[in-house]
Amino acid sequence: MTTVIQGCAVATVDAAGTEHVDGHVVFDGARIVAVGPGPADPAVTGDADTVVDATGCLVTPGLVNTHHHLYQWATRGLAQQDDLFGWLTTLYPVWEGLDEDVVGGAAAAGLGWLARTGCTSTTDHHYVFPRDGGDVLGATVAAAREVGLRFHPTRGSMDLGRSQGGLPPDTVVETTDAALEGTVRAIDDFHDAAPGSMLRMGVAPCSPFSVTEHLMREAAALARERGVRLHTHLAETLEEDVFCRSQYACSPTEYADNLGWLGDDVWLAHCVHVDESAAKRFAASGTAVAHCPTSNARLGAGIAPVGVLRDAGVSVGLGVDGSASNEESSLVTELHAAVMVARLRGGPSAMSARDALALATIGGARTIGRADELGSLEPGKLADLAVWRVDGLAHAGCEDPVAALVLGSRPPLSRLVVDGVTVVEDDVLLTADERILTGRAATAARTLLERSRR
Template sequence: MSSLLIRNAAHVVTMDTAGTELSGGHIAIRDGCITAVRKEEPKGEFDQVLDARNLLALPGFVNVHHHLYQSLTRGFPESEGKTLFPWLEMLYPIWAGIDEEAVYASAQLGLAELLLSGCTTSSDHLYLFPRGQTRLIDAEIEAAQELGIRFHATRGSMDLSREQGGLPPADVTQPATEILADSERLVRQYHDPEPGAMIRVALAPCSPFSATDEVMRETAAMARRLGVRLHTHIAETLDEERFCLQTRGCRPVEHLERIDWLGPDVWLAHCVHLSDGDIERLSRSQTGVAHCPTSNMLLASGMARVVEMLARSVQVGLGVDGSASNDGGYFPGEIKQALLVARVRDGAQAMTARRALRLGTRGGADCLGRKDIGRLEVGACADIALFRLDDLAHAGAGRDAAAGLVLCGPVRAAEVIVAGRHVVHEGRLQTVDEHAVVRRHNQASDRLLRRFGEA
């Protein structure tokens, strides 16, 4: 049992329902939860006191779409100029060499990068299981637990190979029976349904061009039986739309509706190419959307209709997406991209800095079905990111520190607290040695590329 007082924060953005902000405030934490957020200093003894003068306090960011293993191949020269399908076809044979060590090392690296940018909860979508690699998700969960980040692992899957009319080569797909058995094992072993959970598991067949309808349907039935959420990629590119029209005779979101894959327990990555009817389907079914603006621009997939989705009360969170289709895990950068792309698409008034911040905090929590994160409120998890306001990047932005964080930068988070635990202090990870993480990751990356070169 421990307690912490964050004293005299220069500005506090609570992201509560009313959008309360305090210019000067204190946050008290006991046993992993927030017990006070207010202007007056809370009374009582605290084990630790953090002097937060010159710091901006926000709820820790919530990242709702990622593929951590892809940091092994980020900035890959051969990916230049490719759209999603040829990009995946080039990378699948390389990724076919991943193993437990590579997944562990890349999860440590990617999650460390997220933590240092103020992200306190991340999901990950791992869908590629080379033969004999049965403990890859276990390895990512272990890495998350060591770092101290809140983690939603999603058990991805691919069972529709090129030979059967899909996109991935057969050696990175799995039989349906294996997928379903391992999905159930992971939920039973790791999923914590309680408020304050540090680890949850969701089920996540990869996409309409890599998973059969049989696996999609059976996975959905299993998730609903076990009480876990569902996640997949949908409507990312026009290639995918054509693929769905040819193979399923309907648009991607209609396809999901037909196979019982829309609902308040589902969040979907990308949703770039939506018709008015698709937006209506997402709204009506209360399905969440993981908006991944950098990835969508990098692969020239398109600009999602986020402003229209928000107008129809669709729940939208943000994802940095795979480390090889963003090449970075800097979360405030994704918030800025969400703002920029909304303005380019829908005009200067389409997205304010605060609205974008809300997508990166509460919007993400909504996608993950959590009311206990993404806000600084009494009773919520003590997941807090604090950023310096007296550094180079924020100079001149003092009149609106919260907007400054979105518009200026990039900067490292100064302090990050997850479940009341201090995991970043003065811009340094407290739970692992950052340089050791980089070395181990780069060895794994070299080994993966060598293995590919020798194959």
């Protein structure tokens, strides 16, 4: 199936930053075959199966979400004025009631909304495994297949409960052996390393204050033995810095480094409280960072030094983070937030609209190890793209379509294509019934809260 999208502005986000005021994108099946100015060349398109007149639109690569907790859709709006540790202390007992039905309903809603807001590829970090919860990780995988997004879930874990000096109550942690066994099963069951894969697993012990050093080391060894990527939270709050210095006599970055948790197969969420020396260490090791500006603001964690990280040569992507610390849960909104917080920290030249778009596309693709296939509109890359309508009232008079997308209101999504398949058209999710997703999510939230009150 050959599809031509033309008559639109195109931001390729390639290495040269190529843009076309009036251009085209052509894809055949799951791969892009042509991108350029003006109408598509008939010699390339032949008898195209579908020709889309995208006048008034901007085409970008699909957005790549590098950090999320889909199950948290069921606990949005809680602990509204807590910092991270207070927020977690409030929510851990609620999450004890998670099961595969609750997680499936929450994940499907979260994935549907990510699709509706321009995301074509998303990660997920699931680290709560109640003993009687069933296959909660499998529920997220099923939801991603239903909605049709490219999925990079990670099998999280916690084995450092409160009785051992950690933050989470003992009721929500696993034994070290159980966590490692569950991680092996997840890789065996779900990981697909083939080119063009729609599903790749990662290994993701949760954080320095919820995971033992032994599990961190063993998880890293397991991931490298199996050829999958590593992910964890790091340096999110000042409280975490205090915890690491009191427990391990070092900073969070030094702690990760000491455990073999820096490398070109690692990406770290947040990194709000890191200095220039840490940034240089990340860059030297190839470690990437998932920047989550809205969640960091919601929890009052601080503003990540994205400029310092990028200047050092660190690959940085954008993340929505869990829906309980970012109720908007829209990756396109993170482009706007990234610019605003960067300028609050570093002034008006700290980040441009195009810098933000790069973070959400090619930056995200680098962060999850898929830059050879995702993140820019170039022949040979996968047909994951977003078509934004920027000719309505909200953007009238803004002659720069990239500025309209990043600095203006969230545009309507004319089309979202994942692996060559149209998932959203004219702001309507095609792969799943939004009314059903809404009902399942509401039921999941009610069920979980009722269980927590028993």
